[in-house]
Amino acid sequence: MLVRTRFAPSPTGYMHIGGMRTALFNWLWARHHGGQFILRIDDTDQARNQETALGPILRAFKWLGLNWDEGPEVGGPYAPYFQSQRGDLYRAAADRLLAEGKAYQDFSTKEEIDADRKQADREKRPYINIRRSLDLTDAQRQQFLAEGRPWVLRFQIPRDQKIVLHDLIRDQVEWDAALLPDPVICRADGSPLYNFATVVDDSQMQITHVIRAEEHLSNTPIQILLHQALGNPLPEFAHVPYVAAPGSKEKLSKRKIDQYRKNPQFQRMFQRGDEVFPKIGLTQPGQPGSAAFDPVMVEYYEKIGYLPAAVLNALGRIGWSLDEKTEILSLQTLVENFSLDRVVKAPAGLDPDKLYNFQGHWMKEFSLGPKVHHCLSFLVAAKLVAEPITPPVRDFVTKVVVAMGDRLKIFADILDAAFFFTDTFEIDEKNFDKRVRKEGVPALLSAFRQHLAELPDYSAASLEADLHTFCTARGEQSGTLVHAVRLSITGQAVGPGLYDCLVLLGRETVLTRIDAAVKRVA
RNA sequence: GGCUCCAUCGUCUAACCCGGUUAGGACACAGGGUUUUCAUCCCUGCAAUGCGGGUUCAAAUCCCGCUGGAGUCACCA
Numbered sequence: 001m002l003v004r005t006r007f008a009p010s011p012t013g014y015m016h017i018g019g020m021r022t023a024l025f026n027w028l029w030a031r032h033h034g035g036q037f038i039l040r041i042d043d044t045d046q047a048r049n050q051e052t053a054l055g056p057i058l059r060a061f062k063w064l065g066l067n068w069d070e071g072p073e074v075g076g077p078y079a080p081y082f083q084s085q086r087g088d089l090y091r092a093a094a095d096r097l098l099a100e101g102k103a104y105q106d107f108s109t110k111e112e113i114d115a116d117r118k119q120a121d122r123e124k125r126p127y128i129n130i131r132r133s134l135d136l137t138d139a140q141r142q143q144f145l146a147e148g149r150p151w152v153l154r155f156q157i158p159r160d161q162k163i164v165l166h167d168l169i170r171d172q173v174e175w176d177a178a179l180l181p182d183p184v185i186c187r188a189d190g191s192p193l194y195n196f197a198t199v200v201d202d203s204q205m206q207i208t209h210v211i212r213a214e215e216h217l218s219n220t221p222i223q224i225l226l227h228q229a230l231g232n233p234l235p236e237f238a239h240v241p242y243v244a245a246p247g248s249k250e251k252l253s254k255r256k257i258d259q260y261r262k263n264p265q266f267q268r269m270f271q272r273g274d275e276v277f278p279k280i281g282l283t284q285p286g287q288p289g290s291a292a293f294d295p296v297m298v299e300y301y302e303k304i305g306y307l308p309a310a311v312l313n314a315l316g317r318i319g320w321s322l323d324e325k326t327e328i329l330s331l332q333t334l335v336e337n338f339s340l341d342r343v344v345k346a347p348a349g350l351d352p353d354k355l356y357n358f359q360g361h362w363m364k365e366f367s368l369g370p371k372v373h374h375c376l377s378f379l380v381a382a383k384l385v386a387e388p389i390t391p392p393v394r395d396f397v398t399k400v401v402v403a404m405g406d407r408l409k410i411f412a413d414i415l416d417a418a419f420f421f422t423d424t425f426e427i428d429e430k431n432f433d434k435r436v437r438k439e440g441v442p443a444l445l446s447a448f449r450q451h452l453a454e455l456p457d458y459s460a461a462s463l464e465a466d467l468h469t470f471c472t473a474r475g476e477q478s479g480t481l482v483h484a485v486r487l488s489i490t491g492q493a494v495g496p497g498l499y500d501c502l503v504l505l506g507r508e509t510v511l512t513r514i515d516a517a518v519k520r521v522a
Numbered sequence: 523g524g525c526u527c528c529a530u531c532g533u534c535u536a537a538c539c540c541g542g543u544u545a546g547g548a549c550a551c552a553g554g555g556u557u558u559u560c561a562u563c564c565c566u567g568c569a570a571u572g573c574g575g576g577u578u579c580a581a582a583u584c585c586c587g588c589u590g591g592a593g594u595c596a597c598c599a
């Protein structure tokens with residue numbers, strides 16, 4: 001049988017990183033079995049602007065390289081793939097259920113239902129529908145309809161059943177149908193609700209495996225009953241644990257962003273976002289940078305310069321493992337080895353540290369050309385490099401990237417090398433005081449500046465030997481001068497090799513910056 | 523509160539199904555080495571089976587209870 005999985009996001013305007021993990025597992029399961037992966041848009045809540053709300057979601061899939069065989073933009077044999085355009089299907093199914101007496105028109109008002117619920121609460125028994133509308137005579141029903149009384153369509157739960165699910169991840173889970181309230185399947189305006197539309201769609205689209213987050217586990221008995229009522233063959237279900245906030249067991253949620261800012265493990269990501277996004281023009285007015293893109297969104301990782309391979313690797317290791325030691329997983333490895341029976345049952349926190357570590361690994365594997373290309377985008381966005389990119393500029397940036405080496409972890413790190421592109425770079429005052437504003441150092445710096453100006457061979461190779469000779473001759477430790485020069489020409493205490501900086505900046509700039517530093521001390 | 527799920531180092535996990543490991547790996551952290559910075563790299567260290575009962579020669583592993591955590595209870599998805 002051809003494996004068909006689906007991911008069915010509602011267009012919320014961003015792609016949730018936890019949702020992305022669920023989508024990845026669906027995609028992997030399909031690819032592992034040579035099956036198909038379908039993207040369906042659950043937009044039965046019409047209130048949203050679909051163009052802008054769906055864009056980021058599709059973009060996230062494309063960025064990570066997770067293609068879909070059917071869905072938006074590509075179509076497919078079960079089109080349309082937007083629930084908002086599939087009304088006929090839902091209507092037909094609803095009519096059938098109504099005609100067969102498996103669903104009923106409920107005229108209850110909200111007030112009545114609230115009262116019933118409170119009553120059940122008082123009596124400490126679980127609430128289930130009283131089904132008063134079922135007692136209506138045909139004449140009364142016609143009367144109500146003629147009066148235009150609003151009604152919803154409710155599925156009539158067969159209360160004499162036990163529902164047994166054989167979940168591919170959680171094994172056997174059981175419910176007593178007698179405890180389940182009758183779910184509304186169509187609103188007063190006739191539009192379908194999630195539980196119903198999903199069942200109709202999964203069946204019509206021939207989905208074989210419903211792989212979704214654990215929070216849907218409690219929807220499953222209703223969906224199983226609905227499938228049975230409709231006479232559908234049951235798909236397999238697999239409920240993966242949700243992705244939790246770092247260091248917690250709570251579901252990662254966009255609504256808790258403010259609280260995450262204080263989360264010790266998340267904090268650095270927010271801070272980096274606050275630093276970087278304003279520099280590349282991705283801020284919302286009057287808001288910190290991370291307000292536009294926060295680490296709950298997949299977009300954050302793209303915008304700040306993570307590699308798809310790193311994000312995929314991290315996502316693939318949340319709640320799944322290949323064996324007792326493999327950590328580095330390419331998408332290819334994931335496809336070859338993915339299995340649902342190795343999915344862990346307990347929720348797992350997103351681990352920013354580990355993601356960062358994976359990023360370090362994949363960045364080392366990433367080749368120079370594309371690396372330069374991405375860095376260029378950041379430099380242009382930060383207005384440190386002007387477009388169009390000329391060959392000399394590209395060459396220069398390539399040299400900077402090479403000099404940065406493994407210090408370039410995420411692409412935004414290239415902005416730490418702003419001093420290569422502008423004279424108005426930031427100066428680390430604390431270290432400037434420590435390394436430059438010190439007895440004897442300005443004089444040493446001035447002397448060295450003079451020495452550099454007169455040097456016949458200004459190249460990395462000779463510069464290093466030369467600086468040592470210079471220091472030895474004056475009885476100074478070379479470290480003193482190295483640090484002082486670094487602070488003077490880069491403003492920072494850390495960074496690429498000093499001699500690389502000296503050469504890349506060029507003699508003229510170096511002399512000017514040393515002069516400025518010396519002047520700054522006075 | 524009802525229903526349902528879950529429980530191994532700080533974190534992500536392996537071993538659990540089919541009882542016997544000094545409970546393994548990775549990240550983080552700490553210390554050391556390399557690199558006159560930082561990053562990388564190498565070495566070392568730290569650190570876990572929630573509790574209580576069973577079953578058994580033997581329990582992280584099987585069973586029961588407890589505790590704890592979480593999800594869900596809409597005319598949202």
